[in-house]
Amino acid sequence: MRIALVSEHANPLAVLGGADAGGQNVHVGALAAELAARGHDVTVYSRWTATGVPVRVVTDEGYAVEHVPVGPPEEVPKDDLLQYMPAFARYLEMRWSERPVDIVHAHFWMSGVASTRAARRVDLPVVQTFHALGTVKRRQQGDHDTSPPERLGLERGLCRRVDHVIATCTDEVEELAAMGLPARRATVVPCGVDTDLFRPQEVPPKPHRTLLSIGRLVERKGVGNAIEALAMLPGVELRVAGGPAPSGLHDDPEVRRLREVATRSGVSERVHFLGGVGRERVPELMNEADLVVAVPWYEPFGIVPVEAMACGRPVVGSAVGGLLDTVLPGVTGELVPPRRPDVIALAVRRLLEDPARRVAYGQAGRDRAVALYRWSRVAEATEEVYERIVAAATRKAVAP
Structure with a gap:
């Protein structure tokens, strides 16, 4: 098939790590x-x-x-x-007229706006992945939704x-x-993970028990709640990876804000900000941690728990969005309510006190990541959707 992926x-x-460069970039490329x-x-x-x-760049x-x-x-906030989507649509229409697909x-709602406008004029079927929904964002962020x-x-x-x-x-x-989409017109295909890159590794023992929080540094990711939980976990350290390069941390x-949270919580000496890290270093950081903490207030999917599972690390995650599918409580990790540092601390403490359970969770997480989230399986499931939609469009085109 000739496939057009639109990711405006x-x-x-x-380069990953900017305000608008993250999981969707990885998803589309993989x-x-x-x-x-x-x-x-x-x-x-x-x-x-x-x-x-x-x-045009051939990778x-x-x-x-x-x-x-x-x-x-230049970079423009998404x-x-x-305002540029009408011109984007005209470009797509021109290119698909010249080079049919x-x-x-x-991918993302604005890509859908441009794609449907262009595809309507050249009679092409369109599949949509939202990656995040405005209804959820508005509900969670209220007046802070931009x-x-x-x-x-x-x-x-x-x-x-x-x-x-x-x-x-x-x-x-x-x-x-709830937005009016019939169930028959939706298929769940999760985000994927590179299970060759993200895999268990042997790492030297550490003097302190260590938690890892990794991802974009925005308030809704719940890193502040993980820092507050640390006050109830004496002797435990938290590594925070993400955000600007280390040289830019002081100006971010x-x-x-997170350093102020750490100071108020009395844990500033046990919170270590690493700054943005290259993707190739992420598996090492995950393997060095006793467990990975991913406690967002809301999350459309959440790739970090899946990457942690692929590395054989147990996860303490929020019971929101995609984490409800990916993290199996009592099997690969624990789910806790969002914005509850006390419950986060309790779940972390129980896992840190039970090494055998951490090992079992890690092994089960690795098995689950390989079985359900490796990219070859995700691509195969996506391909099956494409084939159904193309076949339906072909039947419609030839119907009398």
Whole structure:
């Protein structure tokens, strides 16, 4: 198949760790690579963010990235990109007229807005993955939500217009149903993990029991709650990876806020901010930790718990979003209510006091990651959706 992946702000070639560069970039790149390995012709369309870069780049993994020249050639916060989607759609329509594709897979709601507009004019089926829903973000963040006010209505419109939705977790399907999407038009295909890169490793013993929190440093990720929990865990250290490079930590507003939380909690000497780290170092950090703490207030999917499980690390996670699917309480980790440092501390303490249970959780987590979340399985399930939708579109086109 000739497959177009549209990811307007999340370029798989981007450097990770910025405000808008994270899990979606990894997801799109890994999916594109795996689909290409399965023999498909795959192009990712993403907005340009600099001058002097080639319009079309063929990656070593066999897929192409096409930089769409709309808007200023610089980084723009994703919440400010809606104004450029009409021009993005015109570009896609032109390219798909010149170089036809079989199916379009839009990643994020703004990609869906551009993709459906372009695909309608050239008669192409569109599959949508939201990665995050505005209804959930608005519910959780309230007045702090910086999404464009049109987002909720446009997402509901996409539920009517796209041919199918690939959701990343069952919780998302329930949210989509409330937005009017029939269950038959949604399929759950989770995000994936590189189980060769993320795997158990032998690491030297540490003098202190260590927790790891890793990911983008934004308030909703719950790192502050993990720091507050540390006050109830004497002798335990917390490593926080993410955010700017180490040299920029002092100037980062969220790092400053988290350091204030640590000072108020009396644990500043036991919280270590590592700054942004290269993806290749993440498995090492996970393996060095006794367990990984991922306690967001809400999370559309949450790749960190799956990566930790692939590394054989037990997880203490929030009972929200995708974590309800990925973390099995009493098997691969424990789930706790969000924003509850006391419950986080209790779950961590029980695991730290039970080495045999940590080993069992780690082994079960590794088995679960390999069985359900390796990229080859995710790509195969995605391919099955594509085949169904393309076949349905073909039948519709030839029907009398």
